[in-house]
Amino acid sequence: MTNINVCDILLASKIGTIPILERQRKMEKYSRQRQEILDFLIESYSHPTAEEVYKEMKKRGSTASKGTVYRNLNFLTDKGIIEKISIQNGADRYDYLKTPHNHAICVKCNTVFDFEYNFNAKKLKKTIKEKTNIEKFSNYIIVQGICKKCLENQNF
Numbered sequence: 001m002t003n004i005n006v007c008d009i010l011l012a013s014k015i016g017t018i019p020i021l022e023r024q025r026k027m028e029k030y031s032r033q034r035q036e037i038l039d040f041l042i043e044s045y046s047h048p049t050a051e052e053v054y055k056e057m058k059k060r061g062s063t064a065s066k067g068t069v070y071r072n073l074n075f076l077t078d079k080g081i082i083e084k085i086s087i088q089n090g091a092d093r094y095d096y097l098k099t100p101h102n103h104a105i106c107v108k109c110n111t112v113f114d115f116e117y118n119f120n121a122k123k124l125k126k127t128i129k130e131k132t133n134i135e136k137f138s139n140y141i142i143v144q145g146i147c148k149k150c151l152e153n154q155n156f
């Protein structure tokens, strides 16, 4: 990296290539930022939104832009490394499934709760395939409801 100066980059962009070292440096930066995001999700139990992941990265001194955080979350989701939990009336949430578990979502406050439940996944998938058009499945069951706190506060 030390051998590259602005002129090199300008020259390279004029002829349509980026010097290999510069490209490598960028790739290393991206994969380091991706690892930082993954590390946070591995230690987190809060099912954060992309915005919350971005804020946490900033707090930890990361220079990753919001766009980079969103791209990395999509990348990790596409690769099946993390799970994206779609929320009906709110931002998607992200989770790293350290151990297999299912999700119960409060439709009022969008809190995501984890629960373990042993079921016959093969039988369940067979039933769903028979009765619906769904062919590909997420790795967990999603149940929607209203949490105790929202019920007590009559938060709706």
Ligand SMILES: [Zn+2]
Pocket (backbone or CB within 6 Å): 106, 107, 108, 109, 110, 111, 146, 147, 148, 149, 150
């Ligand atoms: Zn709630």
Ligand SMILES: [Zn+2]
Pocket (backbone or CB within 6 Å): 047, 095, 101, 102, 103, 113, 114
């Ligand atoms: Zn979870």
